[in-house]
Amino acid sequence: MIIWLLVFYSFTFGILGREIGHFPFGTLQEGILLLGWLTLVFTADQYNWKLLNTDLVYLLLFWFMISVFQVANPAGASVQGWLQEIRAAALYPFVLVPMGFLLLKRNRDLNVFLYLILGLSLLASLNGIKQLYIGPSPGEQRFLDEGGNITHILWGRLRVFSFYSDAGQFGASQAHIALIALILCLGPFKIWKRVILFGLAMIMVYGMLISGTRGALFALIVGIFLAILLSKKFKVIIIGGIIALSFLFMLKYTSIGNNNYQIFRLRSALDPKEASLNVRLTNQKILREYLSSRPFGGGLGVIGVWGEAFNKDKFLSTIQPDSYWVKVWAMYGIVGFTIWFGIMMYILGKCCGIVWNIKNEKLRIKMIALTAGYAGILFCSYGNEVINTAPSSFVVYVSWVFIFISPALEKELKEQENKNLNTA
Template sequence: MEAQRNIWLFAKTNILPTIGILALAAVLAVGVAYGGLLVALAYIAIPCAIFGVSLIVAKPKYGLLTVVVFGFLANGLTRYVPAPLGLSIDLLLVLTLLGVLFSQRSFDTKQLNNSLTILTVLWFVYTLFEIVNPEARSLQAWFYAVRGVSLYMLFIIPLTFLLMRSEKDLDMLLMLWLGLSLLGTLWGIRQFAFGPDSAEQAWLNAGGAVTHILFGKLRVFSFYSDAGQFGASQAHASVVAGILAMGERRLSRRLIFIFIALLSFYGMLISGTRGAFFVIVGGGACYLIAIRNMRLIILGLVIGGLAFGFLKYTTIGQSNYQINRLRTALDPNDASLLVRIENQRKLADFLATRPFGGGIGSGGSWGQRFSPNSFLAQTALDSWYVKIWAESGIVGLVLHVCSLLFIMGIGFLNIYNLQPPDLKYKMIAIFSGLGGIILASYGNQLLGQMPTGVLVYMTMVYLYLPKQFLDDRQNKLYS
């Protein structure tokens, strides 16, 4: 009775708030009754979103880390949640930038005075001028396509220089990256062992099966956009984790890195993505170049030669689908390779009089959506470099490739005389991972896709920072 009396007194003295709470509860109840689960989830998501936005604006570093997380998860979530999560990366980057602009902290903008930032701005300006390319068919196509081609790069590289330029930040990124990759592997193994769930099967039925069910076998895609991106991302993680394991002194951490490297390699295999094999090849080659140890170089060449010989000149394990699929990557008469070569021949004829290409977004899925009857929309652009060539011309391709090679050169020079083994192996790991992605992008559109794109752009920044890491260590030693 006493409790009831207290409740009545509270309601009597707070009549307006009480009515407001009851009215809100009624509205929420009606919304759930008519809208079902989606409305209920929206009620939960809205306050979470408000909290997240507030946190990112107040501490913009968390915005950049959230970009990494969404880079891994956003595409997969769209299979379960009918929402335009593809634009979540854009929103997060804008919020992070606003957090930097309106933060009460002062950021060292001198960090932006370097060749990487200059190349980033130069590349974006070039793609910006593609708007006025007389061959361009659609401004909307440019808007959607330029994000992966240059806009994300323009956001991520300066923001990383400003917000995550310490060695501790690099360690945080590596742990987040490898943790999400491990999660992706386990999700992929679940798909491989038990088959797709209902949402994944619906995605396959809607058209995904055309490229993901080959000869009755599933090409595992995990929660990534497709099997190609899953395989390349797994190979990328395998290279980085494997090299980190070599430089790790603590046994427990070394075993963890070895476990992630091996499991990620397995993830690459079950993806059925042949091009991902070249991430391993390119990453291994970059590692041997960077380590500058003759015995390791010889050992690496021998292992590489044996692997090449096993795939190229034997039929051992041919009954295994993953090995069989990987072996076709080295077959010069492979049907899909011949189709790609023929497409490139047609593109060469088309682009011979178009040095600036057909316009950003004129090919691929955006071309099919906004200018479906154009030549580029009807020609497959399977390679990242073929895409850049087709849409920005030979001028754009030369600028883009030379920029990538220049960045790799700077990374090598910055690693060359590094002494602390732990720091050196971190730098070699991200250098080799970047080299593997750059090589494998000849076969697949990797650089502009998530999560590979955001990881590549962030690791480019760290290749410019070894000297600062050493200075920070020295300052801590004498502080």
Template sequence: MLLLPFIAAYFFFLFKYPVIGLYTCLFLGFVATGLTRYIDAPLGLSIDVFLALTLLATFFQRFDSKNWQELKNPIVASVVIWVLYCVFQLFNPEVVSYEAWVYAVRSPAFYMLFTLIIGLLFIKTLQEVERLLHVWLAFSVLAALYSFKQYFIGLDDAEKLWLSQNASTHLLFGNLRVFSFYSDAAQFGAAMAHAALAALILAFGKYSIGRKLAYLVCAGIVLYAMSLSGTRGALFVLLVGIISYLLLSKNFKTLLVGACLVGGIFFLLKFTYVGHSNYQIQRMRSAFNFNDPSFQVRIKNQLKLSEYLETRPFGGGIGSAGYWGLRFSPDTFLAKTPVDSWYVKIWVETGIVGITLYLLITLFILLYLGVKLWKLNEYRVKQPLLALYAGIAGVFVANYGNQLLGQMPTAILFYLSIAIIYNLVSGPSSTKGIHHT
């Protein structure tokens, strides 16, 4: 009863300023999964609720169809094609559980479409972009600091209980892989790499010395947290993101220096044993070892899945593999075979037709935005957009190793980045986005 006035006030402001719903979803993306260790409730569904409420509030605010012009673009059109394909998966003869489809389709399809729509409608100016970046980096630093508490001070009772059920992946040779308040160490490490990449690129922008130092300190904190997570795939977020940034920055001297730096890091990890006594460096070095046992297990699983899918061009149905497969159809082949990778999951559930369509659409978006950024010469707005684009490119590649786009907050930040870049370089509000600072 005491909370009712605050709840009423929240909904009043939500329907007056729907962008509040976007930040609510971002906040929940950071903390909802972690809170499930303490609260026995489906908090993951809260993101769905607030996405829907934000869209409803937007509809009431923009009832006139003239206010939806931002959505008439090739990015939205391509995503709608993918969403329709996912809906048509309901008629896939291989579907075992329609209930699993309801839960599983949210992540690859509806989160993408809804977040993209909200981002296109509400994040249109450089000021709004920088506000979002700062909120993201602040939450990332908070998550990193909490992971330091886990590593140096210890876990609380709820985290110990969770670790007891996940010790095989999070307690290796007596070393804890920290997970902060994220779903697991892999997601946490990739998210830290994503934030570090953005902070490093922003630090090279034309800002004040104090602001540059703040970005560098932020990058250092989250990079250290990434190393404590023991997540090997996070390295590819950084490496691919840095290469993307160097190419699109069109500064060929910086490109040469950066290429040498990235190449040097790769050489040290792949061909030397420098720092090998440090466990975190050992973990990172194993990312480039194709004879690594866990990598070989993944390859064997993919070969088994390939044989199974030879006669199933549309896959086994959305929700047939991974967590939802184990929950709703635990005795099936797909549920019992680990998929690990986001792309393998898409391939298994939607078939060769689905993964081909998904990759073509994603590559189209990357190339479309990349070309627009290449032509953009307004440095003040280009630097934060390059930070976002580098993150998209890094996550796109790292998705092969982990299901990054199946987890928050990486998914919501990935889709928001697409919307933001489009708005400021090619959308109907691009001129406003560049000049309104």
């Protein structure tokens, strides 16, 4: 199926670009999406197009139209920068989510998705461990030699990035999938499956630690607290809350584990005096002043990588966003940021409401895992560009689809149970 190819490719195109090169592997994502939509159009009579009549599709269409109109932003950002930025900012979710509603229909699809992201994340973890203890591959070493070492080697230690674009994305993705595995291992599954899921979660937590990405901690924190609340079990809420708060207390107020570099660096995420945090706050203060007279921002592609490439003459290109929230604010202004954040929170609230009403325990724990994963990535994106970057972005978009169709998946499970009872 085309969606599985997209998910697989979102995890692996980075290493293809590093090891093979001389080909725009990133833009091949559009090629796969185009192929998928051409297939859908030419076989249109096989699909129920009424499934696209949902608030999620309308919201993504609305955001895509806002992003299209940004090409005429009076700040005068480069059209080429806009074209590059709109892909991740609005095109991918708008194209992939409707495709998901048309193609993803069964619990078997949900299970394939979970196996796929868990397996690919495990491979990424193992490659990251190999990077740290054996050394980078030739392509990975080239990435470091050509400037990657500035942000990926700190105090002589490698910030592991595995297959991904950078250590920030690797760490956040590892935290995201670790969270999903950890929640699933608490579900009503066979003991051997729960043991494997717990083992996967621990390996990926280690992957998060060796990435040196401190912001990834908040993906775990936010996701765990949301999962505890969605469990609707009073004992779980109390015990889980105590354990989570105790862990945060240990990180914040003790020095336990400081002899381990990864734990020491993770602990600094909770330090309000940490140097890089203060640099970010200073940059945000500068942006606040600059954007106070620009309610619609500086335009797509004016800040970050595409800003440096196509908008060097613009002030915003000289400031590092270091956050997707800040990037949206700089590109779309306070008006656009408010709309974007409102859409993201609406989707999160709708997902929570859907999960709250699911009765089937196995399906429910899967949906809690996907919802908590989305919440973690959304709030982790305050510290890094994550929710707009593969593979996290693609995992989130497909997760939205499964959560929104979960009432239909529950109906399928009920029908199967009734059929089994009738044939017993």
